[in-house]
Amino acid sequence: MNHANAMPDIAEDEAPSDQLAEIAMPFRTPAGVLFAEVMQDGHSEIWPINGDKFAELIQRLQRKETGQIFPKKDLTRFIDTLKAEAQFGDVVEDVHLRVARAADRIYIDLCDPDWRVIEIDATGWRILEHSPIRFRRTAGMLPLPDPVPSGSLDALWDFLRIDDPGERLLVIAHLLGTLAGVQPFPLLYLFGSQGTAKTTATEILGSLVDPRVSGVRSMPKSERDLFLAAQHGHLLTFDNVSTITHSMSDALCRLATGATFATRKNYSDADEVYLSACNPIICNGIGHSFVRPDLADRTITVTLSKVPDDERQPHAAVMRAFEAARPSLLGALCAALSTGLGRQNSIAQSTPLPRMADFALWGIACEPAYAKEEGAFLSAYQRNIRQINEATIDEDPLAPRICEILARRDIWEGTATRLDETLRGTSSLPVPQDWPRSARLLSDHLRRIAPALSRIGISLRFDRRGHGRERIIRLCREEL
Structure with a gap:
């Protein structure tokens, strides 16, 4: 592209809307967050307008097309114009992180450089080169592999030491609920003594559906930090949770169910920032930490078995084997999601549902893809609830x-x-x-x-x- 067709500076007497259409399409979310859809290398990308990363993107595109960059004042004026168009224009769109539901379809962002997505409906799944859903990305998000068909979810138990067949069903149901965005989300707690590979198990489950550079993290110290973490990842994974304060227990309940946290902007002025989130969570620990009744009602507890010394492998070897299996495992999850979409409207509610009723119904809808017997999932879930209730009483x-x-x-x-x-x-x-x-x-x-x-x-x-x-x-x- 020559200078005549390159991204021009925004001059005082030029119509900015014409030039914006060539560079970026600004819009806002229903919550008022400003974004721009930018065309790059034959695909569209979604970027928040506020922040240094977007300014760097504009400069990179300008340099790629013209060999030059915007002067600082022109860049500032250009971005300010985009903000005004986004804030006061007519385009209002939802933006999603990793997972989205749209009508009778599920979309999963592969988070690869080409911004491809997996589309799942009742007939199956496929990879789309261009996403009909606006996905945003945050620092530290890693790509998912291209799923491979005809995989089996039984391969997951080569990496997780879970002996109870019912608890295996609950883990798979939690993964399916995470990928389907079924809210509210139950919290999955991996319970085990030393030597049960709790951290590795949590890392594997997180990498299977929402891999991140940060991997498994420690539990945040405050509700504000928890809701901030929820803005940057779909699935939150926390390691070695020993004790849960009453305030953090309430915060985890709010996050699993969906809530908004209000805080002062930058801790320095009277303006408030609202952090809305509803996220699936996986934690691990040695003790019965999730026994406060309201949190226990939202928790699935799974017991990990100790890894025998003669079967223990270096972490790098385990993760290499998991990476090789990950495409087929993701393909099996996509197939199960398709089963759920095909059955979700025909599930007869024959028995009373537990508190996390939406999760229970979704687990039942997907059940033929991962359970050998009808009713096995709900039976395992109800048994798990009773066991957690007993632990709540005891503690x-x-x-x-x-x-x-x-x-x-x-x-x-x-x-x-x-x-x-x-x-x-x-x-x-x-x-x-x-x-x-x-x-x-x-x-x-x-x-x-x-x-x-x-x-x-x-x-x-x-x-x-x-x-x-x-x-x-x-x-x-x-x-x-």
């Missing part, structure tokens, strides 16, 4: 003592203060450090564990009685 400071009281009687009634005294007296052991420090906090804690108690046949009710309208707690043992 709770109050619940075991409540069970002990109701083992001797059918009903207990009284005030929160009296219940506190009664629970303290049921054991000679000192009360745990996380024991509620006041009657109000004890009542709040009871409300949180009420669903877990209900699943083992203990009902909880708060009443007000007498002239003083005294609040009475009623615990009752019921038949399941």
Whole structure:
């Protein structure tokens, strides 16, 4: 392209809209984030207009076409014009990260240099050279391999030491929910002692659906950091999670279900920035960290078996073997997604669904592609929920003592203060450090564990009685 046809500077008396059409098509998302669709090397790319990376892209394209770069003032004016067109123009489009649902199709960004995508529908899957969906990319995203047909998901167990057949189904269902963007997302927790290759297992699952340079990370320290991480990756993977604070437990629940976090812009002014996210999560750890009832309700716990010493291999060798298997594993996942799309509207809801009902329905829809028997997935999921509930009860400071009281009687009634005294007296052991420090906090804690108690046949009710309208707690043992 010669100078007459190259990207021109934006002159004061020229019509910027004509020149913008040759260089980039600006638009905004429904949330007001500004983007531009840029044509490069025969394909389109989606870039956020704010930020140094976009300015570098424009300069690179200008230099490629003309051998020159924009002077700083012309570059600033050009980008400002793009921002104005995006902010005040009529084009409003959704932008997705790695995975998107559109009507009866699923799209997965391969994240390769040519910006190709996998398209999946009820008839199968294929690779598209030009994406009908606008995908954005963030620093550190790595490409997926081209999927290969006729692969088997059974090959995954060559790399993950999961012995329980039902838990294997849950892992595959979590991967399928991640790739299908089925919200809200359950959290997958890989539980195992030392020597079970927890980090490698988490890395393999993450690389299979959303590989990143950063790989497996430590748990963020704050809700703000968690929601920031969610802006840069679809699947979040966290390593060696030992303890979860109450505030982080609530944050993980919000992220799995979908929420918005508001924070001050740059910590320096009164403007707020809103971080909206809903992300699938995989964590690993040694202890039962996800026992707070509301988080436990959103968690799938899978137990990893110890790798025998005579079967242990160097990490690099394991990952080389996994890389060789990854295309066929991705192809098998795509085939399972196609099965789910073909069956999703014909699933008969014959049994009550658990709390993560959308995930459960999607697991049932895809089931013929990864389970040998009908109903195996839901049976495994319900069993897993019961096991997590038992762990929640065992690890709770109050619940075991409540069970002990109701083992001797059918009903207990009284005030929160009296219940506190009664629970303290049921054991000679000192009360745990996380024991509620006041009657109000004890009542709040009871409300949180009420669903877990209900699943083992203990009902909880708060009443007000007498002239003083005294609040009475009623615990009752019921038949399941």
